[in-house]
Amino acid sequence: MWSTIISYIPNWTIFMQAGITFVIPIGVYHMYKSLYFYVGSGKPSENNSASSQTAAPPDKENAAEPEPQQLRPDAVITGNLAYDLKLIKAAIGQNSDVNFREFVVRGFQARAVLMYVNGMQDEEQINKQVMQPLMMMDKQEGRGELLPDRLSCEYVKENLLPLAQISEAKDMKDLQESVLFGYTALLIDGMPHALYVGLPNGANRAITEPTSEALLRGPRLGFTEVLSENTSMLRRQGLNKNLEMKTYEVGNLMKKKLVIAYINNIVNQDLLQDVTERICKIDMDYIAESGYVEQLIEDNYLSPFQQTQNTERPDRVISALLEGRIAILLDGTPFALIVPVTFSMLLQSPEDYYERWLPGSLLRLMRFGASFMALMAPALYISFISFHPGLIPTELAISIILTRAGVPFPSVIEVMILEISIEILREAGIRLPKPIGPAMGIVGGLIIGDAAVQAGIVSPFLVIVVAVTAISSFSIPMYSAGITLRILRFAGMIFAAVLGMFGTILFFLLICIHLTKLKSFGVPYVTPFSPIRLGDWKDLYLRAPLSLMRRRPEMLKTQIKKRRGK
Numbered sequence: 001m002w003s004t005i006i007s008y009i010p011n012w013t014i015f016m017q018a019g020i021t022f023v024i025p026i027g028v029y030h031m032y033k034s035l036y037f038y039v040g041s042g043k044p045s046e047n048n049s050a051s052s053q054t055a056a057p058p059d060k061e062n063a064a065e066p067e068p069q070q071l072r073p074d075a076v077i078t079g080n081l082a083y084d085l086k087l088i089k090a091a092i093g094q095n096s097d098v099n100f101r102e103f104v105v106r107g108f109q110a111r112a113v114l115m116y117v118n119g120m121q122d123e124e125q126i127n128k129q130v131m132q133p134l135m136m137m138d139k140q141e142g143r144g145e146l147l148p149d150r151l152s153c154e155y156v157k158e159n160l161l162p163l164a165q166i167s168e169a170k171d172m173k174d175l176q177e178s179v180l181f182g183y184t185a186l187l188i189d190g191m192p193h194a195l196y197v198g199l200p201n202g203a204n205r206a207i208t209e210p211t212s213e214a215l216l217r218g219p220r221l222g223f224t225e226v227l228s229e230n231t232s233m234l235r236r237q238g239l240n241k242n243l244e245m246k247t248y249e250v251g252n253l254m255k256k257k258l259v260i261a262y263i264n265n266i267v268n269q270d271l272l273q274d275v276t277e278r279i280c281k282i283d284m285d286y287i288a289e290s291g292y293v294e295q296l297i298e299d300n301y302l303s304p305f306q307q308t309q310n311t312e313r314p315d316r317v318i319s320a321l322l323e324g325r326i327a328i329l330l331d332g333t334p335f336a337l338i339v340p341v342t343f344s345m346l347l348q349s350p351e352d353y354y355e356r357w358l359p360g361s362l363l364r365l366m367r368f369g370a371s372f373m374a375l376m377a378p379a380l381y382i383s384f385i386s387f388h389p390g391l392i393p394t395e396l397a398i399s400i401i402l403t404r405a406g407v408p409f410p411s412v413i414e415v416m417i418l419e420i421s422i423e424i425l426r427e428a429g430i431r432l433p434k435p436i437g438p439a440m441g442i443v444g445g446l447i448i449g450d451a452a453v454q455a456g457i458v459s460p461f462l463v464i465v466v467a468v469t470a471i472s473s474f475s476i477p478m479y480s481a482g483i484t485l486r487i488l489r490f491a492g493m494i495f496a497a498v499l500g501m502f503g504t505i506l507f508f509l510l511i512c513i514h515l516t517k518l519k520s521f522g523v524p525y526v527t528p529f530s531p532i533r534l535g536d537w538k539d540l541y542l543r544a545p546l547s548l549m550r551r552r553p554e555m556l557k558t559q560i561k562k563r564r565g566k
Helices: 002-007 012-039 046-053 060-064 081-092 123-135 144-150 153-159 172-181 227-236 269-280 290-297 314-323 343-347 357-386 394-403 411-431 437-454 460-474 479-499 501-517 534-538
Strands: 098-105 110-117 184-188 195-198 243-250 256-263 309-311 326-330 336-339
Touching: 081 098, 081 110, 081 172, 081 184, 098 123, 110 123, 110 172, 123 184, 123 195, 153 195, 172 184, 227 243, 227 256, 227 314, 227 326, 243 269, 256 269, 256 314, 269 290, 269 326, 290 309, 290 326, 290 336, 309 314, 314 326, 314 336, 343 357, 357 411, 357 460, 357 479, 357 501, 394 460, 411 437, 411 460, 411 479, 437 460, 460 479, 479 501
Parallel strands: none
Antiparallel strands: 098 110, 110 184, 184 195, 243 256, 256 326, 309 336, 326 336
16 A cells, blocks of 8 residues: 555655745745845935934924823823813824714803714714703703702712713723723713713624524524623523622733623532633733633643533523533623533533433434544545455445446545545635535535546545545534544544554544543543443433433532422
């Protein structure tokens, strides 16, 4: 086999020609760059230097005005509107999307200003519930003679603004950050504090069914990119006074809100402390998506297996919380994280519990078998065809030999060609527009498979094997778990090509050893396989009837062991 593979390697002169072809354009580029620097605009002209020396001095008035960075944006709010407005404009006024709406509070005869970012507030609410009450108030209502004594944040909140949520700014730094984050701030001359009179409320996506976790039976409800909507969805799943949510800020340069959700009287407090500590240790400029959080808090970043579960479904999150797990929600993404996670969770679907236990158990068994096929089928094909054809039944072996009669490549090259083609088609189908993607994947797979067989590059039997492998990977509910099996599939093919069936068995044993050592927040990844917890086998390969599932998973060491009401 190896002599056949070596025969396909080109002569060393071909590599030399390719290297020269690669080096010549790079050399030409560097020569052009050097000539452009010395002949073109690389050297400053004398006229430019002279004009810079004879430039007029800055205007005295402008020179007297302090630079924005010389002002103190962290200073306290004094109540002097002119001074405070000058400070805040120096800090954020250079942003073109920040608006400063100045007006007069009619009853108080005091100047005021609203500060907000375009597109990040409900302008109708601000007009009706902030500006209209302040600008249309008459003197008797405002009692102008009592202004010096009445002008306080408490008076404004209690008597003037019909808003449910009003809060005070701590200092100028807090005011600056909050306005840029989307809050609407109100400053009134004589009032020693600023008020936040509007929450961030930009254009939001409508609540729709999750695209990555579609179900035939179950709630058609998925998370959105707005954190407050996601937390409210969890609350609406059912009344529970012990459902607690703690908010944190992540990101050094661009801050985002992150929420940890759990059931206080169920969750293991050691687990909660571990999750909280890992969240607080996140040190990064910007957390764009929950995938960042997943990678920064996982136990083993070198493992190909994910140690957190991501989901768009509120019902899945609530079910996990009731088992004693913890959910992590990040603002700006519809994907929540569930910790800790085990390998069996990645092959489970919420639909297993919505159907009766017999159909749910059958579907789960099929997923376990499909995951094994998605991982091991190409490696088994290579080891049987190349090293152990005697293990194949005689009639099937003769049929396979006849289909491979005209194939010029060894089995490993044959499998690699088809597997790589399928992966490219799968990736192209995801990136293409939705109306074109599915059709492109199906048509492309049919055309490439048929053309490869007609050209004699691959055998028809291999096309069946690769098709079964691809379909098996589609049956895994978690897309990220399917990616892991697709990566390991290529490693298994290499083991099989080198050592045959012994390599395939060695590859499978190495995966089992790695999974046995892997942990997710202190919980063994292959629990209840190892360590064996017979009480948790009711929800493993088979899903026992709900009437028999009386206890929560033993692996989580929850405060309340039994499921109440069972």
